[in-house]
Amino acid sequence: MILRQVALIIAVLVIHSSFVFLVTGVSTPETPFQLKVTPALVNRYTAKNMTLRCDHNPGVQTEISQVFRIRILKKSTSGWSLVAEQRDNENSPRVTGNLTASATVNSGVSGAFLQVSWLDVGEDNFGVYICEVLAFDISNRLASVPSLELDIHEFEFPTEYFESLSKETHDTVIALKKTTDSEIPSLKKDIIGVHELVDTIHQNQSSILSQIDKFETNQSSLKSSVKELETRVSSMQSSLTICETKLSSLTQWPEGFYALLQPKTGCPVDLAFFRWHSQVSYNTHRISIKFRPSQYFQLICVLTSNLIHRQFHTDSWPNGSFCINKILSKPCPDGFSSGYVTFDTEDTDYSGYAINNVATSVSGPNLQFCCQKTGSAESPIELPTSSPFLLYRLGGDCQTVQGMNVTSQVLQFNTEDYSNGDSVGGTYPDIDRPGSVIKFNLCYYY
Structure with missing residues (x-):
């Protein structure tokens, strides 16, 4: 009977200790998106x-209507590192490390x-993770x-703890099994x-139960404390989102359809166009005009989609003195007022052409x-300052940009040398x- 009580006590302690090593921090119904581990x-x-898995928490109401990016990040000593990311313009998720991923974005909240x-699970799998949704x-x-x-x-399995705690009782049981009737007096002492x-x-x-109470x-x-810290982090992330939104509003090109000459540094960066490299912001085209002795190419940056443009860009161009390229359609x-310059290209074997959004395709290419x-060009205007850009000069002086x-x-x-028809x-x-030369005066801002 005594040995059964000892075994029962040991079992209670083992069962209690086995619940210490649980996964903590699973998203509560207070967030629209939850991160769960299986x-x-x-x-x-x-x-x-x-x-x-990061998906919508159906128990939380949200004003989110359309998701276009989901990321899972892991905390490291230097900050947050990317585990996986899915954007609405990519066919499959981008991942880091030896893992597989699946995703759905560019849809309603419930399906994202x-x-x-x-x-295989190893040391690198353990740590702090977070899911971030852009929508x-x-x-x-x-x-x-x-x-x-x-x-x-x-x-962690408590095997060693169980073995250590039960060893003394186990030894006592073995000793009891070896006793005989002649050893009863000694057994009574035992x-x-x-x-x-x-x-x-x-x-x-x-004592152990008291320690357990203290631990709990x-x-x-x-x-x-963790809950309070999570609340602070959420507040900081909300503040960061506000700052990013304000920053985006300060680094936008004005509304409208237009094109800019491309400097050597590439097309201007516009933070509002978060996927500018995917034909939503500026696309690169060529002004292709054939001159002697070889073709001449000038890259331009054309705003080809106005969907995202309408979402973010609400400011008109500031008043000033300068020119930009016109989109033909x-x-x-x-x-702004429109105008054109027509080139009279070489008459023999060097007919001109230009096929893109800013020049007509005729024998004498026409730029609009x-x-x-x-x-006044001397009065500073506000334009994005995150990357260099080019404007055409108008009125003799380059426009001042703050x-x-x-x-x-x-x-x-260089155009036709004889009977030149530039207009x-x-x-x-x-x-x-x-x-027989046409020189455009440009202003390079950096």
């Missing part, structure tokens, strides 16, 4: 196919998800929605010793412009025409 108890020696799986709300405003942090700990051992175990049990109290306090932005002279340096440059075209019309940039 299986819930992870151990590198037994777990296979560990899976992390990002899931990653590891075939539009019902008012077409950009929103960054994070999940709560998910802290994955390794579940029974008294067992009683004393049981009393000691009861005392130890009380500390754990409750720790959970409260579109009107000039408000406040949008120009405005609604303010926060940018400017230098003058020349773009020269201009409307409002066009400052050009020089010494003989």
Whole structure:
């Protein structure tokens, strides 16, 4: 009977200790998107196919209407590192490390998800994870929605603890089995010793239970501190989203359809166009005009889609004195006047051509412009300053742009030497025409 009580006490302690190594930090219903791990108890020696999934928490109401990017990140000593990412313009998720992923974005909130799986579980799988969703709300405003942090700990089996705790009782049982009737007097003394051992175990049990109570109290306090920290982090992330939105509003090119000459540094960067490399912001085209002795190419940057443009760009061009390239199929932005310059290219074996959004395809290529002279070139105007860009000069002086340096440059075209038919019309940039040459005066901002 005594041995059964000892075994029962040991079993209670083992069962209690086995629940210490659980996964903590699973997203609560307070966030629109949740991050979950499967299986819930992870151990590198037994777990296979560990899976992390970020999806909508159906128990939380949200104003998010359309998701276009989901990322799963892991905390490291230097910050947050990317585990997997899915964007609406990519066919499959981008991943880091030896894992597989599946996802659906560019859909309603309920159908959006990002899931990653590891075939084998190792040390690198444990740590703190978070899911970040970039989306539009019902008012077409950009929103960054994070999940709560998910802290994955390794579940440890208490085998060694069980063996250590039961060794003394096990030895006593073996000794009892070897006793005989002739050893009963000695056995009675041993029974008294067992009683004393049981009393000691009861005392130890009380001490252990007291320590467990203290641990649970500390754990409750720790959970409260973690909850407070999560609230602070959420507040900081909300503030960061506001700052990013404000920054985006400060680095946007004005609304309208137009094109800019491309400097050597590439097309201008516009942070509002978060996927500019995927034909939503500026696309690169060529002004291709054939001259002797070889073809001449000038790259231009054309705004080819106005969908995202309408979402973010609400400011008109500032008043000033300068010109930009006109999109043939579109009107000039408000406040601009149109004009053109026509090139008379070589008559023999060097007929000119230009096929793109800013020049007509005729024997004499025709470039069209949008120009405005609604303010003084000396009065600074606000344009994005995150990367260099080019404007055509108008009125003899380069327009001053706040926060940018400017230098003058020349773009020269050699045209027909005899009976030259170069022509201009409307409002066009400052050009020089010494003989059979057309020189455009440019302003390079950096």
